[in-house]
Amino acid sequence: MSTSSQGARHLNRLAKAKSPYLLQHAENPVDWYEWGQEAFDKAKRENKPIFLSVGYSACHWCHVLAHESFEDEVTAKIMNEHYVNIKVDREERPDVDRLYMTFLQATTGGGGWPMSVWLTPDLHPFFAGTYFPPGQFRQILLKLAEVWETDSQRCIHSGKQVIEAIKESSNITPEHDVEIKPLASEVFQRLEKRFDSVHGGFGRAPKFPSPAQTTHFLARYAALHLTNSNASEEEEKNARSARDMAVYHMSKIFNGGIHDFVGGGFSRYSVDERWHVPHFEKMLYDEAQLLTSALELYQLLPETSSEKKTLELMAKDIVTYVARDLRSIEGGFYSAEDADSLPSNDSTVKKEGAFYVWTANEIGSILGTDADLFKYHFGVEPDGNCDPSHDIQGELKGQNVLYVAHSLEETAKKFGKSADEVEQILEASLKTLRDYRDKHRPRPHLDDKILTCWNGLMISGLSRAYEVLQADREIASEALGLAEASAKFIRANLYNEQSGELRRSYREGQGPTGQADDYAFFIQGLLDLYEASTKEEYLIWAIRLQEKQDELFYDAKDGGYFASAPDEHILIRMKDAQDGAEPSAVSVTLSNLQRLAHFAEDKHADYTEKARSVLASNGQLLSRAPYALASMVSAALLEDKGYMQFIHTGTSPESALLKLIRSAFIPNRVLIHLDPRNPPRELAKINGSLRSLVEDLDKGGAKIKENVRICENFTCGLPIEDVEELKKKLPLVPDA
Incomplete structure (x- = not known):
């Protein structure tokens, strides 16, 4: 009988945890440990294998496994007798999750959560799976305990072999001179082939929104070709197809059951092909990426398109939802809302989707x-x-x-x-x-852990909302305020001003050290926030954080970036470049480096060298499976096209010239602000083009009239003061 139906229960070690996911298991009869030295020492001292359980608080099947097995006294007794049991929140420790998920996928051909992995005391994996029904789970626990008792060397040898194999596969020879355009065509063709022209989406059920793998790439592919006057007829046709696939995909998501029409926001995925029946958990990273994609595609559509309103409503829906239901009083955004909840105020048993x-x-x-x-x-x-x-x-x-x-x-x-x-x-x-x-109805459980990385994604989306939704001044202003408040929260609670380091999470205090995605996503958010707000402080902060990311994660020997911080208990520092539910950290880093090379142009050589090393270190994988690195292909495609640096000189953050620039989706845009009343002197120190303009201002010349200079390849054109003249210079999508 499950202890969930019994009376008072004891608390295990997880009662002292900060993670909402770990706290959900604090009353299990399992003798859980957090990932750390205490558990590792016990395993070695008692010569016991480790049972590692990885999940997250909004995961429905994690709850099912917990109710069926971890709350069961008989199962818990087996676990406690034969294993040292460790519970990990994958959102707090993506480095742990990444390593053992690689093992799971390599040995079973699949992956997912809950993830169950059996390790030697030296942390080498020798068996893994995902969800196991209660009877099967007990059988596996007993069988593996027997194998360990009778032939532990077999497990140890197997575990070491696996780790060595993963290490070997991680040692990839850099491949230089990767040609991006053919790879971009290959990604497009694969998405076109997999596209469901009836229900939207790419591939069969279950269907995930997956913006990093689909709409993010398609929007950039479309924009660069639709605005290219030299594009061939086939390229223009493919560009329209890319845009239209992405728009149709998003409209089906918006009109499907994955959308919470009553309260706003979107569930993580649909179990069917029609986007009708979701798994009902709502994740901040989905809301952030869907917001950004909706806005980009909105800008790519002609004014006459009937889908334009759908995308606008989608963006506003997300802004309203996260502001109301996923935001802390202090300004940071929470991680998720659960799939399961109580059907009514007097119910005692949670059900999926009950809310x-x-x-x-x-x-x-x-x-x-x-x-x-x-x-x-x-x-x-x-x-x-x-x-x-x-x-x-x-x-x-x-x-x-x-x-x-x-x-x-x-x-x-x-x-x-x-x-x-x-x-x-x-x-x-x-x-x-x-x-x-x-x-x-009681609301679903709220994962009130605040993650730096996901807040970075949301800051990007909100900054874009401010730029794009100017026709609705109220929601545009709200979006910018929300973005700035989130950045302020991170600075106050998850950033060390002296060391320049980020922490990963906040809940009743700081969580673990920051990982590569915390730096990458948050730097991206700050760059977007700078462009939207015109405030120099965000750009200077982003530059400093990139320096810290380089210091902590850059591989000076072989190039590219590690995904995790150094940790003696993580057996392999991996360079994971494949996109998943979120874009890969290294792909976002590539984009950041390319943009920073134009924001801080005096450091162009250093940023460019590191960016090229990212492509080289992933060259083999790019050549074999570019669709797995769609975000990286997108970023490289922008560099191949060349960045356009816009320097706006003026006093109004909402001038007609700025509005025109912001009205277009120009993915290779870098927007620099120069307010003559308060010149950006810190930025001018590391940007030669801007420095010369600030020096001219300081000489006290004639009064400056508002203008825009467009610079390409670090050569700037004459100042443009007229809106119609600027329109001629912009890469605008044809209104047809």
């Missing part, structure tokens, strides 16, 4: 006379609209996941109303349901 789903009767009683229209539009069925084959545990029986089953026009025709009337009714109905839900 989000509705019965037809509930909709009818809450919405009254508007219920039929609402049900028609959002696909509500009397017996529920979830296919049982997509509901393995039967938790969604009789329930409805809202999705757009009929367009506004179809609904209007059905009920004899105008589209505007239908839109107003739906908006009012969704607010009514939100008020009901907030009052009568």
Whole structure:
């Protein structure tokens, strides 16, 4: 019998942890340890293997494994008797997760969470899997304990062999002179081949939004070719196809059940091909990347496109959701909301999606006379609209996941109303349901851990929202305020002014040391925030952080960047360049280096050398599987095209010239601000072009009129003072 149904339970060591995921296991009868010396010493002292369990707080199947096995007294007794048991939050320790996930994928051909790995006391892995049903899990525990007792050398030898094999595969000879354009074409062709032209997405179910692997690349590929007057007919055709695939993909996500129409935000993925039935956890990194992609694609569409409004609504939806539900009072953004929750205030058993789903009767009683229209539009069925084959545990029986089953026009025709009337009714109905839900249903568990890396991604998205959504001044200003507040929180709580180092997480104090993605994503966020806010301090901070990232993670011997900080207990420092749910840290670093080479142009040679080493150190993988490194191909494609440096001289952060620059999606843009009243003197010290302009100002010459200089290959054109003249110089997407 699971202890979840028993009375008071004891607390294990995880009760002292900071991670919400670890705290979820603090009452397990398992004698858990955190990853650290105490556990390693015990394993060596008692000559016991280690059972390593890795997951995260919003992971549904992590909860299932916990309820079935870790809360079970019999299973816990086996674990405690034969193993030293370590629980790891993958979001706090991606270095631990990365190493053993590599082993899991290499030995089983798959991966995922929860991840279960058996290690020798020296931390060498010898067996691994993901979720195991309770009976099978006990059998594996007992069998591996028996193998260890009778032939531990077999496990030790196997573990050492595996680690040596992973080390060997990590020692890749650099490959210089990688040609990017053919690789970009290969990535595009693969995405085009895998594209689901009916339901959107790339590949079969389950379907993940995966912006880093799809829309991020497609938007850049499209922008660079659509604005190239020398593009061939085929290149222009492919560019439009890239844009249209990405837009269709995003519109299907927005209109599918993966979108929380009632409260905003998007779930992590859909278990079916239609984006209808999600796993309901909401992750900050998804919200951030979807926000950025929606805005970029919005800018790529002509004004006449009907999808433009969808992308605008998507962006505003995300800004509203994260501001309301994922933001701390101090300004940092929380990590996630859980998939599981209690169906009502008097419930005792959590169910997946309970906070989000509705019965037809509930909709009818809450919405009254508007219920039929609402049900028609959002696909509500009397017996529920979830296919049982997509509901393995039967938790969604009789329930409805809202999705757009009929367009506004179809609904209007059905009920004899105008589209505007239908839109107003739906908006009012969704607010009514939100008020009901907030009052009568407990919210899912909030992972209130604040991660530097994911806050960096969100700062980027919010900074872009400020630039793109200028027509809605209220939400644009809110977005910029949210971005600045997040940066302020990181500076106050996760940054050491003396050493220049970042910490990874904050919850009741600082968490572990920062990893490469913390630096990469946050530097990117600061660069985007500088361009949006015009405040020099963000750019200077980004430059200092890049220096620290170089010091901690750059491989001076073989080039490229390590993904993790030095740690004696991490057996291999890996250089993981493949994109996943998030872009790879090294790909974002490549983009950052390329941009910094134009922001701090006096350091161009150093930044460029490191950027080239990133491509060289990943040259073999790029050549074999460029689609696995789509973010890196995107970044390299921009460098191949060449960056455009815009130097705006003026006093207004919202001038007509700036608005014009910001209205276009120019992925190879670097925007520098020069306010004559308060010149950016720190930046001028490391930017020759800017330095000469500041020196001219200091000489007290004629009053400067607002202008924009466009510099390419470190050669600047004459100042442009007229909006129409500037428009002629911009790489604008044809309005057709």
